[in-house]
Amino acid sequence: MLKTRIREYRLKFDMNQQTLAKLVGVRRETIGHLERGNYNPSLKLAWDIAKIFHVPIEEIFDYEGDE
Amino acid sequence: MLKTRIREYRLKFDMNQQTLAKLVGVRRETIGHLERGNYNPSLKLAWDIAKIFHVPIEEIFDYEGDE
DNA sequence: ACTTTATGTTATAAATATATAACATAACTC
DNA sequence: GAGTTATGTTATATATTTATAACATAAAGT
Numbered sequence: 001m002l003k004t005r006i007r008e009y010r011l012k013f014d015m016n017q018q019t020l021a022k023l024v025g026v027r028r029e030t031i032g033h034l035e036r037g038n039y040n041p042s043l044k045l046a047w048d049i050a051k052i053f054h055v056p057i058e059e060i061f062d063y064e065g066d067e
Numbered sequence: 068m069l070k071t072r073i074r075e076y077r078l079k080f081d082m083n084q085q086t087l088a089k090l091v092g093v094r095r096e097t098i099g100h101l102e103r104g105n106y107n108p109s110l111k112l113a114w115d116i117a118k119i120f121h122v123p124i125e126e127i128f129d130y131e132g133d134e
Numbered sequence: 135a136c137t138t139t140a141t142g143t144t145a146t147a148a149a150t151a152t153a154t155a156a157c158a159t160a161a162c163t164c
Numbered sequence: 165g166a167g168t169t170a171t172g173t174t175a176t177a178t179a180t181t182t183a184t185a186a187c188a189t190a191a192a193g194t
Contacts, residue, residue, distance in 0.1 A: 002111075016140060030182055032141065039181060042151085043113040044069075047130050057124045063114050083170060097152055099171065106151060109180085 003062045007035045009053045024048040070129045074102045076120045091115040 010020050010031075017031040026045060034041055041049075041061075050057045077087050077098075084098040093112060101108055108116075108128075117124045 018140080027183060028141085029143090029184085032143090033182085036142085040109055040111050042107055042181070043110050043124070043128060044107050044130065045181090046110040046113075047128075057110070061110060061114075063111065085170080094153060095171085096154085096173085099173090100152085103172085109151070112151090 001063075002037055002040050003064075004034060004037065005060050005062075006031065006049060009055070009060060010035075013053065020049070020052065023052055068130075069104060069107050070131075071101060071104065072127050072129075073098065073116060076122070076127060077102075080120065087116070087119065090119055 006020075010017070015023075017028045017035075021028045021031045024045060025048070030045075033039060034045075046057050046061055050060050053060065073087075077084070082090075084095045084102075088095045088098045091112060092115070097112075100106060101112075113124050113128055117127050120127065
């Protein structure tokens with residue numbers, strides 16, 4: 001399972017799903033799905049999100065403890 | 068466009084596409100497609116590949132200079 | 135109470151990654 | 165030169181991400 005800190009960083013940057021979505025060029029629902037762990041993003045999307053927060057991808061997404 | 072150093076690291080680790088593919092649980096062709104930039108991987112696959120080489124994802128994949 | 139804002143949720147469609155199988159080629163070994 | 169190994173390549177099928185649209189709810193402001 002993928003653990004993500006999108007919500008944590010999103011709140012830290014004081015933005016809502018809509019704003020983040022627009023910044024990385026996806027839909028609001030897509031951000032929501034990711035935050036709730038509904039599916040694994042593409043590398044491109046993960047990259048764009050991490051870049052918004054100025055952190056490495058591994059800081060936001062974590063597959064530790066997996067299959 | 069996505070630039071990748073999969074081949075470079077794969078050779079450094081002295082493995083062929085087949086071996087790397089098996090290590091990360093995909094097909095040989097998938098590794099080949101990635102090396103030739105045919106498509107963007109999922110975060111999971113990018114993560115697994117980077118982990119094989121013990122480097123951060125950004126060391127292997129790079130979207131700098133994009134859209 | 136009504137309106138707005140943020141988020142959850144669900145169904146379906148579209149796009150894209152990956153699997154699978156098949157064949158090609160070039161390098162190397164015997 | 166036949167056989168093996170590594171890789172390229174292409175066509176089709178399957179799986180998964182993402183888009184799109186619609187409706188629900190709860191909180192906050194007026």
